[in-house]
Amino acid sequence: MKVLKQISLALVAALVAIPALAQTQAEAITAFNKGYEEAQAGNYDAAIEAYQQALTIANQLGPEGEEIKGKAENQIPVVYFRKAAGVYQNFQKNRSIENLDATIEAFKEVVEVGNKFNDQRVVPRAKGNIPRLYYSKSVLLYGNDQLEAAMEAVDEAINRNSNYATAYYHKAKIIKKQGDTDGDGIIDEKIDEAMQWYDRAIQVAETVGDDDLAETATEAAHDELLAVGTRASESGDVEYAIEMLTRALNYNDESANVYYRLAEAHNKASNPEEAIDNANQALEYETGGRTDKAKIYFELGFAHQTLGNKSTACDAFTNALYGPFKSPAEHKMEFELKCDSTAE
Structure with missing residues (x-):
């Protein structure tokens, strides 16, 4: 009788657990569906919360919750990416540094969350966007004459993408503006440093097949040296003028203007x-x-x-x-x- 009583108690416990398990699965499905609906409506924070709830319940279910768990883990990074895209759209409407910083942080969050779930769909896209956003930040700061901050931003872009030819070109432009001490558009200081980054831009552009950028950077380097050499010649520093103009020929050895200025010097x-x-x-x-x-x-x-x-x-x-x-x-x-x- 004692054994029978124990079996009966175990059976009752199992029967009670079945509806409890079914109810928990239903809650996980309900939470997942809510996440989907909120995401479709553009309510990304609510969608993330619902998917996280579904994931929490699925983890409690153990093997019975694996399917819901996998689906939630697939959706969460995607929703974070869509949320970041929405923040970027806000920046496009109001191109402020504040909105751009918010966009950068949003895509960084995509990478962080995506890595947590081993995502290979949105994480590479988010990683690719971040250097471009830092470049955009540098351009905005450059336009506001905040040159030190512009340099920090473009360096971050380069650190995150070493093949970013446009960023190297922009860095050269920042150095030129820093070196234009009298504001006449001709660099007075840091000419060698500027040339170093023009050269890097050309090299990377040629490597990645960006012919337009390679041509633009080459023309810019030529024009900088031509302007510096011309001013030096006009001011009587002919030795320096000849040095700068001769360097300009490295970027265009068929430049009529450079040869003319060399003749003059x-x-x-x-x-x-x-x-x-x-x-x-x-x-x-x-x-x-x-x-x-x-x-x-x-x-x-x-x-x-x-x-x-x-x-x-x-x-x-x-x-x-x-x-x-x-x-x-x-x-x-x-x-x-x-x-x-x-x-x-």
């Missing part, structure tokens, strides 16, 4: 042979008309005049009789060289 430095070589190169690559070529012919004439090549100098100055160089060329021909005639 070599004339100032009393290097007429080098001036002639560079002037001839400038004429080879100059695609403009007579007025565009007049300045080059003027430097060519000046160099030949220095060497005592009167006839050749007069011919060159004849071709310089256009635009702003007409009057100085006429003066050279009439009063210094005593050329036989000047063009009408």
